[in-house]
Amino acid sequence: DRGFLAQWSLACGSRYTSIKGEIHSPDYPNQYADNLDECYDITAPVGKAVRLEFAEVDTEAGVDFIRIHDGDSEAGDLLAELSGQSAGEVFVSTLSNLYVVFQSNTGGTGKGFIAYYSQLCGNRFAGPSGQVTSPGYPGNYPNNADECYLIEVADDKRILLAFDVFDTEADYDYLEVYDGASEAAPLIQTLSGSDATYVSLYSNGNSLYLRFVSDSSFRYDGFSATYTEI
Numbered sequence: 001d002r003g004f005l006a007q008w009s010l011a012c013g014s015r016y017t018s019i020k021g022e023i024h025s026p027d028y029p030n031q032y033a034d035n036l037d038e039c040y041d042i043t044a045p046v047g048k049a050v051r052l053e054f055a056e057v058d059t060e061a062g063v064d065f066i067r068i069h070d071g072d073s074e075a076g077d078l079l080a081e082l083s084g085q086s087a088g089e090v091f092v093s094t095l096s097n098l099y100v101v102f103q104s105n106t107g108g109t110g111k112g113f114i115a116y117y118s119q120l121c122g123n124r125f126a127g128p129s130g131q132v133t134s135p136g137y138p139g140n141y142p143n144n145a146d147e148c149y150l151i152e153v154a155d156d157k158r159i160l161l162a163f164d165v166f167d168t169e170a171d172y173d174y175l176e177v178y179d180g181a182s183e184a185a186p187l188i189q190t191l192s193g194s195d196a197t198y199v200s201l202y203s204n205g206n207s208l209y210l211r212f213v214s215d216s217s218f219r220y221d222g223f224s225a226t227y228t229e230i
């Protein structure tokens, strides 16, 4: 017997920290058991966010619930309470955690749920236009930087990314531009040195993912770019 205090401070035993993966109810796609109280703690590195997409929800409607919290415990804001049948709901964490609880009572059951998680860049830009700059800009960027930027515009739009300034240590400090929402998307171009000043790039879809990396010596101005929804 652990006693009340130990129970109260016990963290969720099911932690998910991979770049991507799945969570599902016990025995999915077979019927889940009665009286479950399951937790799923999905944690990304600091600076990244968690995206969670429910491919299937099938529970006893109004009685057996999946609760999605924006944080690392049930104390985090409740984003949604799913019950009954649904598919396709997507949730994104504000910081680097989502916490999911699945509870069933006695009586009716179902297949439960399956959901897929992935890590998104936490440095997110939305809206029709904006400015993206290297860390510390207009000062020099730091050594050993590894920064991500996720730009997302309206669903049916594309993005024009135009660089006003680009100045990095050639070959050692660079910016990767991906045609999508993560590093899993196709790489459009890797920019380094000063050649990229006044370069413009276009996305095919409504998102662009940038990754800026610097090595351990020689800091330059970095970059400043304007993105526009087109």
Ligand SMILES: [Ca+2]
Pocket (backbone or CB within 6 Å): 034, 060, 063, 064, 104, 105, 106, 107, 108, 109
């Ligand atoms: Ca039930």
Ligand SMILES: [Ca+2]
Pocket (backbone or CB within 6 Å): 169, 172, 173, 214, 215, 216, 217, 218, 219
């Ligand atoms: Ca450098």
